[in-house]
Amino acid sequence: MKTLALSARLGAATALLLCAVSTVFAQADARPVLTISSGFADVTTMDPHRATAIGDKGVVSSLFDGLVRFPPGSADPKTLQPDLAEKWEVSSDNRVWTFRLRKGVQFHGGYGELKAADVVFSLRRAADPKRSSFAANFAIVDKIEALDEYTVRITLRYPDAAFLGRVSNYHGGNIVSKAAAEKLGDQFGQTPIGTGPFAFGEHVTQQVVKLVANDAYFRGKPKLAGISYRMIPADSARDLAFASNELDMAIGKREQRWVERTSKRGVKVDVFEPAEFRTLFLNRTIKPLDNLKVRQAIAAAINVDDIVRYAGKDVADKGCSVVPNGYLGGDCSTGAYVYDIARAKSLLAEAGYPNGITLKSVVSNAAAQQPIMEIVQAQLAKVGVKLEMEVVDHATYQAKSRQDVSAIVFYGAARFPNADYWLTEFYDSAAAIGAPGAMSNFAHCAVADDAIRKARIEPDAQKQLALWKRAQVQIHEDVCAIPLFGLKQVWARSDRVDYGYELKGALNLQPPITERTTVTRSAR
Incomplete structure (x- = not known):
């Protein structure tokens, strides 16, 4: 068994991160921890610009934010709303987009305040085929500039009325810490630094990924102490763990028979x-x-x-x-x-x-x-x-x-x-x-x-x-x-879990776990 986040090879940067994470966890220990299994043997990466597997996307969605976001529970582009950008303007020809950032948003692990330089770095990174799996989605971009510490201007090669979708909290639109990504290099995917409601805590290979509450989250202190993603790839083992209350949420089998059988047992089945x-x-x-x-x-x-x-x-x-x-x-x-x-x-x-x-x-x-x-x-x-x-x-x-x-x-x-x-x-x-x-x-x-x-x-x-x-x-x-x-997506959920929103859709293919999500039991 290898605990990747604790590996000495990550050096001082990881030590600082874990120190910060440990402090948050200690402050949050009266709150419950939500336990989930997305059905995979392990996470592949927690780098939002590389995360394509279902088991990775759910973890990443709680760690990072975009300039704009899909409201929790929605996958409809018409509902996009401000996220790290509090407002924006667009030119009459839909080619120049100017975003005004929120002030005071903090990165995890002591990496400081989100600034325009982080957004410029993140979107250029997302557009780089050597560093991103979503580079083709940003081929439309001509220039990304920081006009000042809190203003970013993006100029497109051609008009795109739907450009906001590209900078939403989904795939390449997620914003990373420039300082952390440059410092951690290839290890960033194992030690991710974002601004989301939860921060990376620990990864035990093929066993668990632990996220802890980011009490400095700009939308407010999470109601959960953290999230524990357990790696249970076998359907029968995962069903047993859910039935015995070891899991609060679990990915279901996307089969009619499973949905009907599970619903008859009184379990809440979300199909979205x-x-x-x-x-x-x-x-x-x-x-x-x-x-x-x-x-x-x-x-x-x-x-x-x-x-x-x-x-x-x-x-x-x-x-x-x-x-x-x-x-x-x-x-x-x-x-x-x-x-x-x-x-x-x-x-x-x-x-x-x-x-x-x-x-x-x-x-x-x-x-x-x-x-x-x-x-x-x-x-x-x-x-x-x-x-x-x-x-x-x-x-x-x-x-x-x-x-x-x-x-x-x-x-x-x-x-x-x-x-x-x-x-x-x-x-x-x-x-x-x-x-x-x-x-x-x-x-x-x-x-x-x-x-x-x-x-x-x-x-x-x-x-x-x-x-x-x-x-x-x-x-x-x-x-x-x-x-x-x-x-469609199928998840089983204990009646102890309250998402904190109405679930209709989720582009990251897992019910979003937000600062409002809670589970009615003592912390583990």
Whole structure:
């Protein structure tokens, strides 16, 4: 067992952090600690500009803030409100955004007051492919300047009426301490410094991450002493821990049967947006998937309706495009791929594979992934496609998926609900695995680059929608990917827990734990 935060290798910087954290914890010990399990074997990183896994995003959401924020319990961009910026102005052409920062906001661990220099550093870092997994979302930015200690001006390369979403408390919009990030370097992801209602306390590998209350939080002292994230990847073990009151909250199985069974036991089950959009990406760099007829055959072999029925009516919505349901710019005019076993076999024969093919895929053992891929495996077998699955833990799956070792990548994600974000990350060739600006283009799709890039800078809303439609049609015809369904978030919650808000959605895929959240029991 290794306690990463206590490692002597982090030196004086970590010692100072832990001293500050310990003081806060000592002052807060009369308050309860909320215990959660997000279902993963460990956190990968707590660096907000690198955190893409579900198990990481929930932790990060309590540690960091953005210039603006989604109110707790909302995933609707229309509800964005001030966060670290108390107000802002935008030029008439939507190209120059000026943010006025709150005064007195303090970073965790004694790193001082938030200033404009921290915001400039953070957003430049978020835009740097070498330091951020969300760099493509900031390609729109031309300049980021500190006009004074509390004023930041951002100039865009082209107009973007929805720019606030990029600097919200989500992904690359999270603000880090410049001094801490520069001092801690590669260790920042294990010793994060933000301004959120909770501060990093301790990480015991594959056991627990502990956050402690930030009593200096600008919105007020948290009602909790802290949050304990327990690493319990096994569904049965996690269900047992919840049933025995060792957990106050736990990620549930996003299956209809689980939701119904758990609800009947009197447990509060929260099902909320956004749905993680499940997609099968066909890696066009791995033969024979470079052959269009083979990709068409695979699309014809997948019975999406059966997969959706398995997931369940309360938790799954069938996809109608490569852009998730409900996203601005999503277009369903092409319709879904038609399930047709005879056609799939015929296409394979036409492609020169009458006896079938063998493909390999690395698959996560997560409850929301492995069972679906087993269904896909069985469906493909009916047309002569043998899918050899290497089932691994989720962190290994994430890493291997970005090494081009899978012919088929099954991936689920939720992003800011705008077609540009989705198309840029998953279908622009600049985001292909191995490219300098790599994000999540597992298919190495390049067919819609022109439409995606023109839409990104198109100021006319109707023309932009038309370009997004064209991109989706091109991707559909090239069969870069097979959209499956949106899978909503499912969490079990003890009736002792009061979120402190109404939960309708959460872009970070976990019910937000805020300064108002509490649990009615003594501190552990």
